[in-house]
Amino acid sequence: MANGQQKAQQNLAAFQSWIATQQHKDFEKIVHGGQLSRTEIAKLVGFGKSALVQNSKVRSALKQLEDKLRDKGVLPPLTDMAKSKTDKPKKYDNTTNRKVLDSRRLSSLEAENIELKAKIKELEGQLQRFGELSETLSEMGFMPR
Structure with a gap:
């Protein structure tokens, strides 16, 4: 050897x-x-x-x-x-890996935030529609027991 x-x-x-x-x-x-x-x-x-x-x-x-x-x-x-x-060695950046991970995490959180805002908007629309329906039924006297 x-x-x-x-x-x-x-x-x-x-x-x-x-x-x-x-x-x-x-x-x-x-x-x-x-x-x-x-x-x-x-x-x-x-x-x-x-x-x-x-x-x-x-x-x-x-x-x-x-x-x-x-x-x-x-x-x-x-x-x-x-x-x-050519004569200078590259400086080691020990935060590079953390920056990449943070960047990925940030983009996934932003995507999740956008999805959740859309879901909230949809649910608020449904709540408003069912609130109006409940009010109408109440006025007509058809409230469930």
Whole structure:
């Protein structure tokens, strides 16, 4: 069984040999959002997508590959905003999940509120109609015992 460092080396070797077998048209097929699709690369190379993120040597080789493909016109050039964000890790927002749940709950409560208001309006109409009928029967002397 290979330890973590050996596995990282194996993943790097597999990635580099995969790069060597690819042509520009092969890379063009897996472009997604202005960069190479990480999911497709992981499938084609035969390792987990996490290797592209966690293995610094593979990550750096991928960055070099994308830079080279940008220079050759296979990938579109990076925008200024993308250049500024490449070095900074994303900030973790621990409230994201709560916000999504709250949003779903809010929309279901709003839908329920609308349904209940419609039901109240319908019942008030029936109450008014039956109130008038009861009053008419009372005036005519046909009140039930």
